[in-house]
Amino acid sequence: MESKATAGGDAVIKIGDKTVNLPILKGTVGPDVVDIRKLYGEADVFTYDPAFTSTASCESQITYIDGDAGVLLYRGYPIDQLAEGSSFLEVCYLLLHGELPNAAQFVEFERTITYHTMLHEQFDRFFGTFRRDAHPMAIMVGAVGSLSAFYHDSINIHDPKQREISAHRMIAKMPTIAARAFKYAVGQPFVYPRNELGYAENFLRMCFAVPAEDYKVNQILARAMDRIFILHADHEQNASTSTVRLAGSSGANPFACIAAGIACLWGPSHGGANEEALNMLREIGTVDRIPEYVQGVKDRRYRLMGFGHRVYKNYDPRAKVMQRTAHEVLEVLGKRDDPLMKVALELEHIALNDPYFVERKLYPNIDFYSGITLNAMGFPSEMFTVLFALARTVGWIAQWKEMIEDPSQKIGRPRQIHTGPTERAFVPIEKRG
Ligand code: CMC
Numbered sequence: 001m002e003s004k005a006t007a008g009g010d011a012v013i014k015i016g017d018k019t020v021n022l023p024i025l026k027g028t029v030g031p032d033v034v035d036i037r038k039l040y041g042e043a044d045v046f047t048y049d050p051a052f053t054s055t056a057s058c059e060s061q062i063t064y065i066d067g068d069a070g071v072l073l074y075r076g077y078p079i080d081q082l083a084e085g086s087s088f089l090e091v092c093y094l095l096l097h098g099e100l101p102n103a104a105q106f107v108e109f110e111r112t113i114t115y116h117t118m119l120h121e122q123f124d125r126f127f128g129t130f131r132r133d134a135h136p137m138a139i140m141v142g143a144v145g146s147l148s149a150f151y152h153d154s155i156n157i158h159d160p161k162q163r164e165i166s167a168h169r170m171i172a173k174m175p176t177i178a179a180r181a182f183k184y185a186v187g188q189p190f191v192y193p194r195n196e197l198g199y200a201e202n203f204l205r206m207c208f209a210v211p212a213e214d215y216k217v218n219q220i221l222a223r224a225m226d227r228i229f230i231l232h233a234d235h236e237q238n239a240s241t242s243t244v245r246l247a248g249s250s251g252a253n254p255f256a257c258i259a260a261g262i263a264c265l266w267g268p269s270h271g272g273a274n275e276e277a278l279n280m281l282r283e284i285g286t287v288d289r290i291p292e293y294v295q296g297v298k299d300r301r302y303r304l305m306g307f308g309h310r311v312y313k314n315y316d317p318r319a320k321v322m323q324r325t326a327h328e329v330l331e332v333l334g335k336r337d338d339p340l341m342k343v344a345l346e347l348e349h350i351a352l353n354d355p356y357f358v359e360r361k362l363y364p365n366i367d368f369y370s371g372i373t374l375n376a377m378g379f380p381s382e383m384f385t386v387l388f389a390l391a392r393t394v395g396w397i398a399q400w401k402e403m404i405e406d407p408s409q410k411i412g413r414p415r416q417i418h419t420g421p422t423e424r425a426f427v428p429i430e431k432r433g
Pocket of ligand 1: 309
């Protein structure tokens with residue numbers, strides 16, 4: 001990747017009697033960045049930013065977020081326009097290649113992904129080694145990591161062709177793996193992909209068809225699923241993407257890196273929040289119990305799951321599209337009066353007008369409405385983060401690929417402030433008190 005950052009003057013910092021000039025870099029949009037790379041060499045100090053709240057860890061041309069304005073762009077295109085007008089596979093192409101495909105490019109890309117959806121037959125036996133009550137995210141971490149044991153011919157990260165094949169394989173096989181994790185948990189036989197179906201349709205069929213009865217895919221639900229995938233496809237340098245980049249910076253193969261990303265995504269502060277958000281709505285149960293629950297949040301007994309974001313200090317633009325999608329799905333399934341939706345809408349209304357949430361700029365994030373939608377579509381809550389992982393795979397791969405193709409790329413290696421013991425002499429066990 002060719003750097004597009006331009007010079008924007010110097011920042012001058014004084015440390016003791018040393019003055020250090022640090023270049024300021026300008027991106028195409030967003031805050032300026034102070035380039036501290038030579039700070040340690042010149043002033044013998046590190047910077048301290050444990051949760052990276054003020055640190056840009058890389059230069060990237062993929063996704064841009066303006067958290068104050070509530071804007072999310074994939075390669076410059078606003079998320080709501082993509083969710084409205086494009087398909088998930090078009091978005092995959094955009095994230096990987098930087099431009100939307102023309103009609104011929106799209107046909108070729110769709111065909112490539114479609115013809116990689118099957119898994120090696122031995123792979124199916126791997127699922128059988130998990131306990132029958134295994135969390136599907138545990139299966140995902142293991143199964144995706146194990147792809148590197150099945151596809152040796154695409155793990156040379158220095159070969160662009162192999163990088164491309166591994167990217168296509170993961171985008172194509174992730175729905176098949178996710179559907180198998182689901183089927184395994186519910187004790188039903190695996191359903192094979194079908195090439196005449198679209199990406200989201202195929203996934204829904206692999207989840208909900210059974211040998212006794214095929215599954216007729218409802219086009220509104222398939223479109224909703226596709227849109228949910230678009231909304232989750234990338235989100236710049238979040239925890240799981242940073243994990244993928246850090247794992248990949250050592251030269252690890254892409255399947256192992258994506259498995260690392262899935263492990264990170266699983267946490268309740270990240271991708272696991274959609275599961276927690278639905279559990280919370282169920283726990284509240286009825287609208288009249290909301291004030292008591294909100295009081296518990298203010299007393300800091302628990303957090304409002306599906307609310308707040310490290311970057312968005314405004315309404316998450318994905319949550320707006322997600323809320324519309326939730327209404328569409330509930331309508332088509334005849335669940336317009338869904339009690340969970342009633343609780344969610346009222347909770348949002350109360351929170352958006354309550355000074356506690358207003359002062360802290362806590363708005364609904366994507367997870368607030370995704371749980372309701374996926375639950376209505378028939379997915380158990382354990383599957384929610386799996387669907388997030390499925391969709392985010394393309395973002396992880398695009399970010400990994402961008403990093404590997406950057407000639408200045410090095411292994412990631414943060415430093416620390418050491419506050420543990422200083423050097424001391426070893427004491428043999430018989431002399432220890
Ligand atoms: N409910 C109640 N209070 C909250 C919440 C919440 N969901 N989130 C933040 N706060 C409060 C927090 O207590 C703190 O208050 P004070 O300043 O009085 O101590 C203030 O807001 C700032 O919180 P923070 O923890 O410093 O903020 P953060 O940027 O580190 O946390 C977050 C971001 C997403 C982890 C957090 O908002 C949270 O835990 N939200 C609930 C989990 C969730 O919905 N996560 C999904 C994120 S979107 C999907 C994804 O990208 O993975």
